[in-house]
Structures are given as structure tokens and as C-alpha cells.
Amino acid sequence: MNRWLARLLDTRVPALPLALFRIGFSVVMIIEIEQMYRFRRLLFDPMPYVIESTIPSGPLLLIWLAAVLFLLAGYRTRLAAVVHYVMAVIVLGFGALPHGEDWQGDSLILTLSLLLLFMPSDRVLSVERLMERRRRAREKVKDPGPVDVRLIHTVFLYLTIGLMxxxxxxxxxxxxxxxxxxxxxxxxxxxxxxxxxxxxxxxxxxxxxxxxxxxxxxxxxxxxxxxxxxxxxxxxxxxxxxxxxxxxxxxxxxxxxxxxxxxxxxxxxxAYERFTRLWRARAVSLTVYYDRLCPLCRQTVAVLDALDLRGAVAWKPLQDHAAEEPQLAAIPEEELLHDIYAVDRQGRIHKGVDTYAAVLRTSGWLAPLGWLLGVWPVHPVAQRIYGAVAEKRAREGGCRDGVCSLARPGAPAAEPAPHRGPGRLARPAAGVLLTAWLLSFVLIVPAGPLLRTYVTGDGALANRLENTAEYYKSRVYPWTGWTSHGVFMDEHFVNYRVQTMLVFEREGREPLRLPTIRPDGYTGSYNSGRLWELWTFETVKPELPLDQVERNMSRFVTYWAVRNGIPLEEGRILILQRPMDVTLDRFRRDRLADNLSQPWKEVGAITGSPGQLKVSFTGEPGNQSGLYGPRS
Structure with missing residues (x-):
């Protein structure tokens, strides 16, 4: 184990996959937080707009979103990862969001948020990497080139999905x-x-x-x-x-x-390297000549060169290479030093702001910014700003071009020696996490049905193992997301005999369908992601306690009515249900179409106004006596 761990810590791999994971995960979290924020009243309030949540869900989610945006950009990445993890633990782990106890997405979010605390995912494709390149250019320290990370970080991602x-x-x-x-x-x-x-x-x-x-x-x-x-x-x-x-x-x-x-x-x-070859430029399209004695110029070059993912722009110090370019021969040296010049493949000369616009256009993915920089009124404003900066920029080596330094940099910084080995705490920490993770998997497995089905049967041993696993999960899940992963299992559907729909009916008006279901019978906008889990498995699932059904139905109705200005007191909400064939182990052709074709029947109604709603059922089959359990 120790030798295997040492190999994982000593082996280095390119940093690009980790950075892409960070970016992809951040984008998904933006989508998830946006949904939670949009439906925060429904998700957090005990009764939307009537009994508010005890926590400030709006500000909490905005803080979380800000941390994710920093994580996406790779700026202050470690701090952003800490804030993101804390928000995930509070909201998803310890139940500030009082729903979705079986929502499998939360398990992944918690686990991946924990891993991001320790991952060097900002080594490439990040603002911090650009700032590091900028610093090295300013201090004349050579950039080390491609960045690598320890293999163990990839192994943790592999274990996350593999064990799940x-x-x-x-x-x-x-x-x-x-x-x-x-x-x-x-x-x-x-x-x-x-x-x-x-x-x-x-x-x-x-x-x-x-x-x-x-x-x-x-x-x-x-x-x-x-x-x-x-x-x-x-x-x-x-x-x-x-x-x-x-x-x-x-x-x-x-x-x-x-x-x-x-x-x-x-x-x-x-694989990423082979893919990037498909869209990298086959030849240089633009050559830019910059003043290597200007720290600001070197920093700008370092950043723009990193953003040129196509590799279509060549950057050359004009002091060393301007004489090689025939198109620049007629331009005095003072002018070349005062403005940044570029020559494209067709021999056209670009100067100042137009050079930067050409660089952006050539880079491909930044082309819209390049086009914007070339149109009125952006172009004249950019020219004025560029001119002011060019007049005041600092230069090393005096006032040869008539522009005096405002600040003279000190001696070039020595290039730091790269630190390749793991830190003193890296090996013990990685060993503890790996050991705890694998032991947790062994402890949690008994909570599933495999042992009970094939080994222990329904006996005292099976019950003790399952209780131990459930107790352990309750302790580690809020911090780690480690849990069982029984997704779309038989018990979720085997007794799900009806589909439920809510419709607002009032005299002289067209009935309004609550958007948990679309007109064609498929799931609606209030029925996606964690809202789907809340509606399908915590509101209308068969055998739920009747008071839970009534409470959550009232929450959906109240949220919909208040948000859309619906006067509930002028009518009533009909509770409609239709039967479903839920046979799981016998194939039946066109079963979805048959289920969708079943007629709706009224089984109850919701009346009153927000905060004073009353849910009642008719007493017919498919109501609280045949579908839902007793009050809890």
C-alpha cells in the first residue's frame, strides 16, 4: 500500500484534465445554484412566501455562486474551493435545504467539492496561471512551460465514479x-x-x-x-x-x-493534445513586434500568448527581429518603440490598438472582442486609452525613445527551483483519505440489498449490518457525500400506481395546469432536477404519510399562486390522477403511450388562500385510503 501510494504521489501527469474538470464542474454548479435560487422560496421556505426559511437562502446562494464563479475563472481558487465546500456542506450536507435526502446529485457534489479542496486544478486554464506568466514576464523569469500535477488527483476522480x-x-x-x-x-x-x-x-x-x-x-x-x-x-x-x-x-x-x-x-x-492539433493553426498568421525593454509590454505578451490557443500569433522582440521584417524598414526606430506593430500574412501593417484587435481576431475564440475593438465608438475610446498608457509606460534602459521610465524595476528575480516531490503532509493525508474512503465503501455496502439477497437473508445479522451502515452514512455523508447509490431501483416504482396532476379551476376561465406536468403529459418546468425529486418522491409518491402529501402539495400550490398572482380564493385546485402500468420485469410494447392515454379522474381538491389551504380527498379508490399512508 505504501509503495503504491508513493508511486501515485511521485508520478506526474499533465495538469490540463484537472483544469477541465474544474471548469466543467463549475459550469454544472452554476446551473444547479441558478435553479435553487430561482425556486428558493419553494425549496427553502416551510411555506413559500408565508412562512419564510430561518436562513437567508438568497444571500447564501449568491455567496455560493460567487465562489463558483471564482472557481470557474481559477482566481483565488483555493479560497473559492473552501467557500464552495462550506456552502455545499451547509446547504446539501446538513440540510439547510430541507429536501432531496435521496438526491444522488448532492452526493456527487459533496464528494467532488471535498476533492477540489486539495486539487491543484488552477495550474492551467486559470486567471492565476495568467498572473503567474505575467509576473515571470515582468521579472524576466523564464516560464517553465507545460505544467504537471500528481497522478493521485486523477486517481481520486477515478475512485469517485468507479465506486459509485x-x-x-x-x-x-x-x-x-x-x-x-x-x-x-x-x-x-x-x-x-x-x-x-x-x-x-x-x-x-x-x-x-x-x-x-x-x-x-x-x-x-x-x-x-x-x-x-x-x-x-x-x-x-x-x-x-x-x-x-x-x-x-x-x-x-x-x-x-x-x-x-x-x-x-x-x-x-x-487525447486532448491530439484533439487540439485539429484546430491549431498550421502557420503563423500574424507577427507582433514588441519592446522587450518595456515590462508592461512583456506582461501583455505573456497573457495574450497564453490566450492564443490556436498558436497563430508569433511574438518577437523588435530590438532583435524588426530589421528582418521588410514591411517595417521605413518606420523610424522611435516610432517602433513608441507603438506596438504587427504584420499579417498578407503584409498589412497594424499599429497600436489595431494590433491588439488583430491579435484577438487571429486567436479565434476571442475574435468577437477583436471585432468590437475595431468599431465605433469602442475604437476611438480604446485609442485614447492606449495613447495615454503608451506615453506613461515604464521602460528599462532610459529615455532612448523619448519615453522616460516612471519606475525602474530592480534586478531580475532568480527563477525558483521547481519543487517536484510531495510535501511532508501530502503522503499521510492522501493515505488517510484513501484508507477512509475504501473502508467507508466496505461499511456502506451492507446498507444495500446485495448481502441480504445473496448472503445473509432477512435475519438479525442483516439488520445489524444495515443499521451499522445507515448510522455510519449519517455521520460521514454531510462532510463527504459518501452514501449508497441505489438509483432508479424497483422499490422506487413498483407501487407507483398513479400519476398526479394539479389543475386550478374557476368559473368562466380556462383551467390552469400547475407546471409539474406539461400539456402532453410529460414532466414540466417545476419537475426537473431536485424539483422532480421533491414532487415525485416527497409529494405524490404512493404510501407517503398523508400529512406530508398535504403539506407539500400546499407548498407547490402556494408557490405557484403567489409567484404568478393567481387568486386561489376565486376557485379551487383539482387533484387529478390517472393509473399507470408499473410492471417492471415484463416487456410491453408502447407502454409509455398507453400510460399517457389513460383518463384523468378527480380524486380531491385544494381550497382556500395561501397560508390557509385545505387539502381534501374524495374517498374514491386511489385516494388517501388506497394510495397514501396514515398521518405521521
Whole structure:
């Protein structure tokens, strides 16, 4: 173990995959926080707009968003990672957000947020890297070139997804639905899960059963196959296709996006290098001549050169190379030193602001800024600013060009020796985290059904193991996200006999459907991501306590009514339900279409005004006596 750990700490790999993971994860978190902020009254308030949350959810989420934006940019990255982790623990771990206890996306967010505390994910593609290049240019210290990181950071990402897949596979190996090859088909044919109509695909039994078995094999084997170098890209490609499919079919896009962001950190750096060759420039399109005795010029060159991802711009000190350029021969040296000049492939000369506009256009991805810099009124304003800076910029070596230094830099700084070995605390900390993670996995597995199904049976030993696992999860989950991963299992759907819809009815007006369901019967805008979990599994799922059903229905109704100015006292909310076939282990062609074609029946109503709503059921089959449990 110690030798293996030493190898992980001593082996260096390119830093690009970690940086792409940081960027991808940050983008997904922006999407997730945006949804939480937009629906914060529904998610945080005990009763939206009536009984407010005891925590300031709006400011809390804005602080979290600010930390994620810093993380995305790679600026003050370590501090941003700490703030992000603290926010995740408060909101998702310790329940400032009082919903989504089984929301699998939160488990991934917590685990990846913990790892980001220790990952050097800002070594490339970050503001801090640009600032480091700028500092080195100012002090005339040579840039070290490509940056690398320790292999162990990639291993932690690999363990995150590998152990999650393996635990999920353990659940599936005890599931009649998955063992019959219908684990992909069955959930997609239930309207409560359907985000898009894929009946044309799910009606092909010859296809869906192999897909179900392939999913089971993929999750079972990923942890063991990914270390085989030749299999990494094919495995990640298969996983990406699977998660893109999940994102299209089911209303849980954030979970798939989190996994795809994690995959960015697992793609070998060599694959990225081969990909970048496809769009790198084949030849230099623009040559820029800059004053190497000007610290500001060197810093600007260092930053713009880093942003030129196509490699289409060549930067040359004019003192050494201007004489080689025929197009500049007629320009006096004083003018060359006063303004920055560039020559493009067609021989055209660019000067001052126009040089920077040409650089931005040539870089490709910054071309819109280059075009903007060349149009009125931006161009004259930029020219005025550039002229003021050019007149006052500091130079080393006196006033040869008539521009005197305002500040003379000291002696060039010595280049620091690179520190290649792990720090004193790196090995013990990595060893503790790895050991705790693997032991936690062994302790948590008994909370799933695998041991009970194949080893212990339903006995006292099984109960003790499960209770121990549940107790352990409750202690470590808020800090680490380590938990069980029973996603889309039989018990989630086997008793889900009806789909529920709420419709506001008032005399003389068109009925208004609450947007938990679209007019075509698929999940609506109030029914995606963690809102889907809140509605589908904490509000209308069969066998929930009746008072929980009433309370959460009232919350959805109150939020919708207040936000949209709906006068509830002028009508009533109808509770409509329609039956669903939820057979999970027997294939039935066109089942989604059949489920969607079932008629709606009124089973209850919600009346009153926000804060004083009353939920009542009719007493017919499919109501509280046949669908929901007793009051808790």
C-alpha cells in the first residue's frame, strides 16, 4: 500500500484534465445554484412566501455562486474551493435545504467539492496561471512551460465514479428489473419520469434488453477496466453516450452533467493534445513586434500568448527581429518603440490598438472582442486609452525613445527551483483519505440489498449490518457525500400506481395546469432536477404519510399562486390522477403511450388562500385510503 501510494504521489501527469474538470464542474454548479435560487422560496421556505426559511437562502446562494464563479475563472481558487465546500456542506450536507435526502446529485457534489479542496486544478486554464506568466514576464523569469500535477488527483476522480458505479451495480444485481434486462426500458415508460417521448426506441425489445444488460456490465466493470490504458477512452465514450441519453430521456440532467464533468478529468491528456492539433493553426498568421525593454509590454505578451490557443500569433522582440521584417524598414526606430506593430500574412501593417484587435481576431475564440475593438465608438475610446498608457509606460534602459521610465524595476528575480516531490503532509493525508474512503465503501455496502439477497437473508445479522451502515452514512455523508447509490431501483416504482396532476379551476376561465406536468403529459418546468425529486418522491409518491402529501402539495400550490398572482380564493385546485402500468420485469410494447392515454379522474381538491389551504380527498379508490399512508 505504501509503495503504491508513493508511486501515485511521485508520478506526474499533465495538469490540463484537472483544469477541465474544474471548469466543467463549475459550469454544472452554476446551473444547479441558478435553479435553487430561482425556486428558493419553494425549496427553502416551510411555506413559500408565508412562512419564510430561518436562513437567508438568497444571500447564501449568491455567496455560493460567487465562489463558483471564482472557481470557474481559477482566481483565488483555493479560497473559492473552501467557500464552495462550506456552502455545499451547509446547504446539501446538513440540510439547510430541507429536501432531496435521496438526491444522488448532492452526493456527487459533496464528494467532488471535498476533492477540489486539495486539487491543484488552477495550474492551467486559470486567471492565476495568467498572473503567474505575467509576473515571470515582468521579472524576466523564464516560464517553465507545460505544467504537471500528481497522478493521485486523477486517481481520486477515478475512485469517485468507479465506486459509485460499483455500488450502483450491487443494487442492480439484486433487482428483478435489471436482471431481466429492463432497467433502461421500465423507468422510461413511466410518465412520472419521461422528459421526452422515446417510445420509438423503447418499443424495440431486441434493443432495450441488451442495453439493460450493457448498463449492468458497464457499472460492474468500470472500476476494474479503467486502469487498462487502451480501454480508457472507449469506456469514457460509452459512459458519455449513456449519460447523454439519460439527460435526454429523464428530468435529471444535473446528475449526468456532473458525471460528464468528472469524465473531463479522466480523459488522458494525450487525447486532448491530439484533439487540439485539429484546430491549431498550421502557420503563423500574424507577427507582433514588441519592446522587450518595456515590462508592461512583456506582461501583455505573456497573457495574450497564453490566450492564443490556436498558436497563430508569433511574438518577437523588435530590438532583435524588426530589421528582418521588410514591411517595417521605413518606420523610424522611435516610432517602433513608441507603438506596438504587427504584420499579417498578407503584409498589412497594424499599429497600436489595431494590433491588439488583430491579435484577438487571429486567436479565434476571442475574435468577437477583436471585432468590437475595431468599431465605433469602442475604437476611438480604446485609442485614447492606449495613447495615454503608451506615453506613461515604464521602460528599462532610459529615455532612448523619448519615453522616460516612471519606475525602474530592480534586478531580475532568480527563477525558483521547481519543487517536484510531495510535501511532508501530502503522503499521510492522501493515505488517510484513501484508507477512509475504501473502508467507508466496505461499511456502506451492507446498507444495500446485495448481502441480504445473496448472503445473509432477512435475519438479525442483516439488520445489524444495515443499521451499522445507515448510522455510519449519517455521520460521514454531510462532510463527504459518501452514501449508497441505489438509483432508479424497483422499490422506487413498483407501487407507483398513479400519476398526479394539479389543475386550478374557476368559473368562466380556462383551467390552469400547475407546471409539474406539461400539456402532453410529460414532466414540466417545476419537475426537473431536485424539483422532480421533491414532487415525485416527497409529494405524490404512493404510501407517503398523508400529512406530508398535504403539506407539500400546499407548498407547490402556494408557490405557484403567489409567484404568478393567481387568486386561489376565486376557485379551487383539482387533484387529478390517472393509473399507470408499473410492471417492471415484463416487456410491453408502447407502454409509455398507453400510460399517457389513460383518463384523468378527480380524486380531491385544494381550497382556500395561501397560508390557509385545505387539502381534501374524495374517498374514491386511489385516494388517501388506497394510495397514501396514515398521518405521521
Amino acid at each position: 458505479y460499483l455500488d450502483s451495480a450491487f443494487f442492480k444485481l439484486s433487482s428483478p428489473m435489471y436482471l431481466s434486462g429492463l432497467g433502461v426500458w421500465a423507468p422510461s415508460t413511466l410518465p412520472i419520469n419521461a422528459y421526452h417521448n422515446v417510445s420509438w426506441l423503447m418499443s424495440q425489445e431486441w434493443l432495450v434488453r441488451p442495453l439493460g444488460y450493457a448498463l449492468l456490465a458497464f457499472e460492474s466493470l468500470f472500476l476494474f477496466l479503467y486502469p487498462v490504458r487502451r480501454l480508457r477512452l472507449p469506456l469514457l465514450a460509452v459512459g458519455a453516450l449513456f449519460h447523454l441519453g439519460v439527460m435526454f430521456v429523464f428530468p435529471i440532467p444535473v446528475i449526468s452533467l456532473l458525471v460528464l464533468a468528472l469524465y473531463l478529468g479522466l480523459v488522458p491528456a494525450g
